[in-house]
Amino acid sequence: MRNFKIKEHWKLFLILSCSLALLLYIFWGLPNPLRLSTNPAPASTKLLDRHGKPIYEIFVTQRRTPIELKTLPKHVWQATLAAEDRDFYSHSGFSIRGIARAFLNTFFKNNVQGGSTITQQLVKKALLTDERTVKRKARELVLSIAVEMLYSKDKILEFYLNEIPYGGTAYGIESAAKTYFGKSAANLTIAQSAMLAALPQAPTLYSPFGARPELGRERQQHILKLMLDDKFISSEEYETAKNEALTLILPSSIQAPHFSLWVKNILVQKYGLETVEQGGLTVTTSLDLDLQQFAESAVATEVGKLKKEHVGNGAVLATDPKTGEIFAMVGSKDYFNTEADGNVNVTLALRQPGSAIKPINYALALDHKLITASTVLADKPTCFAIPDQPNYCPSNYDNAWHGPTQVRFALGNSFNIPAVKVLALNGLENFVASSSAFGITTFKDAKNYGPSLTLGGGEVTMLDLSTAYGVLANLGQRVNLSPIIRVVDKSGKVLESMKLRPIDDKSINPLDTIVIDQKIYTPIAPSNTRVISTGAAYIISHLLLDNGARSAAFGPSSYLVVKNHPEVSVKTGTTNDKRDNWTIGYNPDVLVAVWVGNNNNSPMSNVASGVTGASPIWNKVVSKALEKYPQHWPIQPPDVVGSLVCSVSGLKAVDGMQDCTPRYEYFLKGTVPPLQGDLHRDIAIFKPNGEANLIRLDRHGKAIKN
Numbered sequence: 001m002r003n004f005k006i007k008e009h010w011k012l013f014l015i016l017s018c019s020l021a022l023l024l025y026i027f028w029g030l031p032n033p034l035r036l037s038t039n040p041a042p043a044s045t046k047l048l049d050r051h052g053k054p055i056y057e058i059f060v061t062q063r064r065t066p067i068e069l070k071t072l073p074k075h076v077w078q079a080t081l082a083a084e085d086r087d088f089y090s091h092s093g094f095s096i097r098g099i100a101r102a103f104l105n106t107f108f109k110n111n112v113q114g115g116s117t118i119t120q121q122l123v124k125k126a127l128l129t130d131e132r133t134v135k136r137k138a139r140e141l142v143l144s145i146a147v148e149m150l151y152s153k154d155k156i157l158e159f160y161l162n163e164i165p166y167g168g169t170a171y172g173i174e175s176a177a178k179t180y181f182g183k184s185a186a187n188l189t190i191a192q193s194a195m196l197a198a199l200p201q202a203p204t205l206y207s208p209f210g211a212r213p214e215l216g217r218e219r220q221q222h223i224l225k226l227m228l229d230d231k232f233i234s235s236e237e238y239e240t241a242k243n244e245a246l247t248l249i250l251p252s253s254i255q256a257p258h259f260s261l262w263v264k265n266i267l268v269q270k271y272g273l274e275t276v277e278q279g280g281l282t283v284t285t286s287l288d289l290d291l292q293q294f295a296e297s298a299v300a301t302e303v304g305k306l307k308k309e310h311v312g313n314g315a316v317l318a319t320d321p322k323t324g325e326i327f328a329m330v331g332s333k334d335y336f337n338t339e340a341d342g343n344v345n346v347t348l349a350l351r352q353p354g355s356a357i358k359p360i361n362y363a364l365a366l367d368h369k370l371i372t373a374s375t376v377l378a379d380k381p382t383c384f385a386i387p388d389q390p391n392y393c394p395s396n397y398d399n400a401w402h403g404p405t406q407v408r409f410a411l412g413n414s415f416n417i418p419a420v421k422v423l424a425l426n427g428l429e430n431f432v433a434s435s436s437a438f439g440i441t442t443f444k445d446a447k448n449y450g451p452s453l454t455l456g457g458g459e460v461t462m463l464d465l466s467t468a469y470g471v472l473a474n475l476g477q478r479v480n481l482s483p484i485i486r487v488v489d490k491s492g493k494v495l496e497s498m499k500l501r502p503i504d505d506k507s508i509n510p511l512d513t514i515v516i517d518q519k520i521y522t523p524i525a526p527s528n529t530r531v532i533s534t535g536a537a538y539i540i541s542h543l544l545l546d547n548g549a550r551s552a553a554f555g556p557s558s559y560l561v562v563k564n565h566p567e568v569s570v571k572t573g574t575t576n577d578k579r580d581n582w583t584i585g586y587n588p589d590v591l592v593a594v595w596v597g598n599n600n601n602s603p604m605s606n607v608a609s610g611v612t613g614a615s616p617i618w619n620k621v622v623s624k625a626l627e628k629y630p631q632h633w634p635i636q637p638p639d640v641v642g643s644l645v646c647s648v649s650g651l652k653a654v655d656g657m658q659d660c661t662p663r664y665e666y667f668l669k670g671t672v673p674p675l676q677g678d679l680h681r682d683i684a685i686f687k688p689n690g691e692a693n694l695i696r697l698d699r700h701g702k703a704i705k706n
Helices: 002-027 074-084 096-107 118-126 134-150 153-163 173-181 190-197 213-229 235-242 257-271 273-278 289-304 354-367 407-412 416-426 428-438 451-455 462-473 534-545 547-554 614-626
Strands: 045-048 054-058 282-285 313-319 326-330 376-379 382-385 403-406 484-488 494-497 500-502 514-516 519-523 569-574 580-586 591-597 640-646 662-668 693-696
Touching (some): 257 282, 313 462, 354 407, 376 407, 403 407, 534 569, 569 614, 580 614
Antiparallel strands (some): 282 484, 313 326
8 A cells, every 4th residue: 555655656746747847848938028018129210301201211120110009090900900809808818719710710611810819929929939839839828818917908909019010021000001001000091901900910922012912902801891890890981991992102122222321320330239220210311312312313324324435333422511411422323233333332432532632732722821822833844852752743634734824723724733833832741631620531641642642642532522622612611521410219309419490481492401390490500620711711612613714624614614503613533544533513502522433443434524424413413402592602701802913923913014914813811912922933943954843842742942
């Protein structure tokens, strides 16, 4: 008898041990159901243009926008109940009737239907996996009961509507509503609600964008009938919804891809990847989607015309020099052409600027009163001698020499010898150091460069070069470029924002307005850094807008002339090897930079600045950007005065002077030339023989006086 009891105890012990082991196997590591509220569903970050138009949505693998149940009309969530769980408000996490109905429909009516309740589906999607095992089903049942004990029915339904997949990357009913109908879930009709309720059971099968969209329509009609049977809608509402035509939003690709992905990188650096991909930020950017799309079209069209010239790509950057806002960023001709490296953003890439860097060089010399706009610089064969380096002997783009030339015409026609002479006056080290103040971040050490730096011998980015030109447009003040107007988290907290001023005038230029929550604002210029004097910036800008001054090289009616806007200052640049071709121009309202070339650095065959290449694109984009702006001439600052000078000598013109054809010129105060003056003689040269003139430079790249 005692042995029998011992055996029975061993059996009981074995049963209990096996049961405990089974329970441990099934429920070990069981997820905490409180995660549904403590770890809310990740929310995607939305990028908007300056007028509130969506351009990109950032997410991990799911596009999701959480909503509250109370914000939805009843028919939105009732359609889901009719489709998935009509007994939701009466069961305790699982439904015997639902399981039985699923069994009958599956085996007798050949209509596959799940028996899981909304609570079970939520647990499976949010806390478990989709694997079909007994272990997972047991865990699902236990967790469903726990969830029902912890949360109200409304909260469970809200969790479900925010978690469930609706096809593609759309997770949650709010994202689905915007994906398929372009509206918020709060504005869905009954028919649209039934269409979305049809998707979670089999998103691919029932997708209106799938191979058989009629299946989704059939299921939508079935759900409407269920809503009628369950008394969620009236007969009249049913008839209206049944006959409603569904207008769907066709799937669209990312807008402004180079810009959007660049903004994403900026946000990640500031807030971290997890916050950007899952934190539900709303980011108002400075982009104007209309101008962006126009610029994209202009690049594609004009580059397409240049195949014979072996031009394969182009890029555009349009900014507001006053505020640093970026209106448009076209990083390549076609972002989606991976074979041609279309995803490379050329506006951020290192390229040689050619003569487009010259205005910075001239501006520094003008600001330091080393030259004036009427200083005569001899454009003749000249070599520059640098210690321990071969002599540098540049030539002009047109392979010609133009003799004594005043600075206005030397810069306007982009002659090379005068520009290198001006660099010799500035000194290479001073130029490199001062360029950083303009916003050029890529000129690091003067030892890495030579006199060719002013002809484009150092690499820059379009972003930096546009910042530098913005200094000229802003009368000497640098405003750093920024694509972000405002960032708001999903709770409504403003994380960062430009200074904005509300306005009521709806007729104001769209490029000067920002729309947030249907209210109109205009940006206030941010803090800036004084780089050069207002007078120096004004004079350089005036040189660059003088169409007559550049007509010798470009003619009187080139693409550098903007119809109805003669106040636009502009400079071109082409590298000697024809690998880069630029046009950059501005007035106080808009700055546009354009580049054409090839991503692989292969040379173009025939690109002439002002005739072909970047300038036709530039003319199109800047004309579009300025079409609603009146002319805005730069205002002459107090430190600038005017005087008549002789057209040949550049000296001050006086009454009765012989051999002097006067013209008007601008000067910084105190630099108006007298009848004789050192500022108006070419810099010293050394002539060791009868050949090219030689200018000696010291180790700092500055001319040595002979």
